[in-house]
Amino acid sequence: DAGVIQSPRHEVTEMGQEVTLRCKPISGHDYLFWYRQTMMRGLELLIYFNNNVPIDDSGMPEDRFSAKMPNASFSTLKIQPSEPRDSAVYFCASSITGTGGFQFFGPGTRLTVL
């Protein structure tokens, strides 16, 4: 398997623009997680899905952030409008089971908002 795939790998945009990050989990994995990583806050869980259903979105910073998982092989994280403080590395991860199941991380998307 190719592992978790994320696109784009790098994104530079201007404040106010819409940003869409994409993730393809490992086939057969029922859980999908979106994380944000910054120097100040570390690795933060934003939202996670089980069988395409959002389970916990309490980590989503504000209404500007939204995530969808229309099917088992695709998820998006959208920021609209983007702000400079959204600059971070965004990781997607998947696991075959939630309880006690280790997560495979994608390579991440480095987002820079100017």
Add this chain to the structure above:
Amino acid sequence: QQPVQSPQAVILREGEDAVINCSSSKALYSVHWYRQKHGEAPVFLMILLKGGEQKGHEKISASFNEKKQQSSLYLTASQLSYSGTYFCGTEWWYGGSQGNLIFGKGTKLSVKP
């Protein structure tokens, strides 16, 4: 609440040992350990489950003290390849588990020749 890791950073010479600790204020179902090299994604190392089951990396060991709600990662005879930032991720016990992890801020390990 985010688990607390200590130390924040450690520098070793090749062949030396290190211990990284992870403490939680809540009862734990499991503790996960990941290593992240600069510019890369976190990579799974080890899971320790409530009840004592342990799965992970053959050259790295860990302990899980359920009563103290803490875990320690033991790196023995360190190699240059051990360098990176180590994160613990905690899964809380609700009488079950929801499957999501809360990560600590990480411990930066540098191994020098």
